Amino acid sequence: MIGKHRHLTGLEPLTREEILSVLELATSMKEVLRRPLKKVPTLRGKAVVNLFFEASTRTRTSFETAAKILSADAINWTSSSSSVTKGETLVDTALNIEAMHPDILVIRHPAGGAPELVAQHVSCAVVSAGDGAHEHPTQGLLDLYTLSEHFCAAGGAPAGAAPDFGVLAGKTIAIVGDVSHSRVARSDLHGLTKLGAKVRVCGPPTMIPQGIEAMGAEVHHQLRPAVEGADAVVMLRIQHERIGDPLIPGTREYSKFWGLNERKAAEWLTPSCAILHPGPINRGVELAPEVADGARSVILDQVENGVAVRMAVLYLLAGGAHEAAEGGARA
Amino acid sequence: MGAPGRPRRPAGRAAFQTDRVALETPDPHGRPRKVCVMNADGIERALARMAREVVDRARERGGELAVVGIRRGGVHLAKRLRKHVAAVTGAEPPMGTLDIALYRDDLSELAVAPVVGPTDIRFPVTGKTIVLVDDVLYTGRTVRAALDELTDFGRPRRVLLAVLVDRGGRELPIAADVVGVQLEVPDREQVEVRLVEGGAQQDEVLVKPRGHA
Numbered sequence: 392m393i394g395k396h397r398h399l400t401g402l403e404p405l406t407r408e409e410i411l412s413v414l415e416l417a418t419s420m421k422e423v424l425r426r427p428l429k430k431v432p433t434l435r436g437k438a439v440v441n442l443f444f445e446a447s448t449r450t451r452t453s454f455e456t457a458a459k460i461l462s463a464d465a466i467n468w469t470s471s472s473s474s475v476t477k478g479e480t481l482v483d484t485a486l487n488i489e490a491m492h493p494d495i496l497v498i499r500h501p502a503g504g505a506p507e508l509v510a511q512h513v514s515c516a517v518v519s520a521g522d523g524a525h526e527h528p529t530q531g532l533l534d535l536y537t538l539s540e541h542f543c544a545a546g547g548a549p550a551g552a553a554p555d556f557g558v559l560a561g562k563t564i565a566i567v568g569d570v571s572h573s574r575v576a577r578s579d580l581h582g583l584t585k586l587g588a589k590v591r592v593c594g595p596p597t598m599i600p601q602g603i604e605a606m607g608a609e610v611h612h613q614l615r616p617a618v619e620g621a622d623a624v625v626m627l628r629i630q631h632e633r634i635g636d637p638l639i640p641g642t643r644e645y646s647k648f649w650g651l652n653e654r655k656a657a658e659w660l661t662p663s664c665a666i667l668h669p670g671p672i673n674r675g676v677e678l679a680p681e682v683a684d685g686a687r688s689v690i691l692d693q694v695e696n697g698v699a700v701r702m703a704v705l706y707l708l709a710g711g712a713h714e715a716a717e718g719g720a721r722a
Numbered sequence: 723m724g725a726p727g728r729p730r731r732p733a734g735r736a737a738f739q740t741d742r743v744a745l746e747t748p749d750p751h752g753r754p755r756k757v758c759v760m761n762a763d764g765i766e767r768a769l770a771r772m773a774r775e776v777v778d779r780a781r782e783r784g785g786e787l788a789v790v791g792i793r794r795g796g797v798h799l800a801k802r803l804r805k806h807v808a809a810v811t812g813a814e815p816p817m818g819t820l821d822i823a824l825y826r827d828d829l830s831e832l833a834v835a836p837v838v839g840p841t842d843i844r845f846p847v848t849g850k851t852i853v854l855v856d857d858v859l860y861t862g863r864t865v866r867a868a869l870d871e872l873t874d875f876g877r878p879r880r881v882l883l884a885v886l887v888d889r890g891g892r893e894l895p896i897a898a899d900v901v902g903v904q905l906e907v908p909d910r911e912q913v914e915v916r917l918v919e920g921g922a923q924q925d926e927v928l929v930k931p932r933g934h935a
Binding site: 392416418419420422423426427428430431432433434436461553706707709710 | 821823824825826829830832835836838840841842870871874875
């Protein structure tokens with residue numbers, strides 16, 4: 392359970408306190424992840440099935456690693472080699488997998504709302520690993536974790552110290568790129584605003600959804616005013632596979648106006664501004680290679696923190712099979 | 723020779739007398755009782771004796787000493803014990819903390835997953851004589867989990883278990899090496915070790931009915 396939630400299908404339904412509880416647990420999980428022997432027995436005997444209806448390496452591997460460190464059995468299922476190719480529905484697939492008694496289903500699906508639909512039909516816990524343009528809650532959580540860690544370090548906190556997540560309050564984060572199609576942007580927006588950060592979104596008008604101001608975002612169409620003075624910048628990937636009609640004349644033009652190269656980063660960003668990217672990077676399009684690999688980049692920290700956050704989510708959702716009070720019987 | 727009924731100590735080791743406190747028989751009318759079995763002075767005296775016993779036992783087999791407290795109560799006591807050890811040996815041994823939440827064997831039986839705190843062991847465990855410290859020894863399950871976790875960090879030469887209170891009621895075959903006070907407390911009652919480091923107004927060890935504030 393995360394607070395009162397049996398499933399994690401987005402950050403929108405979570406309260407600030409529920410988000411903080413996952414982030415704080417992730418700190419302990421990161422310590423486990425960095426041990427020489429990265430294995431704890433807590434989810435021994437539990438099964439986590441990764442149901443991926445879309446190609447993914449990073450997120451699936453991250454969930455699989457998280458499950459294995461906690462001693463759960465991780466089973467990977469991909470739609471390309473499944474009965475989906477024969478016409479099976481999403482709910483039928485989920486019910487068939489559920490009949491094999493998994494404890495957690497991790498679902499990535501091209502349609503927004505797919506994990507929510509599955510959650511209504513199965514009794515095990517469901518975690519969204521990204522659904523359409525809706526949400527990618529664990530990516531949102533790992534971005535919150537990485538940003539907090541960066542701001543604490545920039546504020547002089549000793550290396551390796553547990554981040555204080557209150558540090559996000561009042562910080563300005565710019566999210567740049569195809570916000571319309573980005574589930575990462577939506578999860579970041581929900582998480583950041585709940586933790587008190589200010590969010591600017593930036594991109595060509597064709598990539599900024601109408602009414603996003605109602606979610607608490609400040610809209611920019613030019614890169615410089617969006618990133619100047621920001622404490623961190625999240626550069627989104629141009630999702631060629633998700634865009635039917637071209638929303639931009641070409642990647643060269645996009646790169647010129649909304650991409651971040653070394654010169655722009657040096658001139659427009661504050662010295663301590665962090666650069667995040669959910670990956671995989673289109674090098675030379677949204678980020679120049681020198682920026683992606685530069686000192687400001689916390690992209691690999693995001694990947695490491697992703698495992699810790701997913702360990703926390705799996706632990707919270709797998710723990711607790713039936714009602715029983717936790718007394719002081721253990722000692 | 724130790725006291726009658728206690729395990730015999732090997733020859734050559736000083737005899738340390740564990741405090742035994744006989745609790746009054748429960749109220750015949752079943753009214754809840756709340757008894758203070760140790761005050762601040764008693765706790766400090768017990769820790770000083772425990773430190774001498776730890777050093778004495780560690781000398782038997784050699785190996786560099788290190789202290790590891792089991793969160794949360796065990797950590798405060800481990801810090802105090804470490805100071806008493808330093809008073810005997812002249813040097814503070816390295817100190818670590820263990821949180822056993824991820825090593826519990828009852829996650830599926832709980833409504834809410836237990837809170838996981840930090841484990842912090844920054845010294846090599848392999849080859850050391852580790853003094854594992856906890857406040858209360860009851861079922862033995864926490865110690866089992868702590869041993870599992872500790873051995874994931876390395877292979878200690880030896881592990882000594884030091885507890886402030888051994889209340890009986892073991893569910894696993896685990897015994898403490900060094901004990902502050904030995905009690906026989908029925909299951910319906912609980913032992914609470916209150917320490918100022920944990921926010922208590924004063925140090926004390928209480929026996930009280932389960933669930934009472």
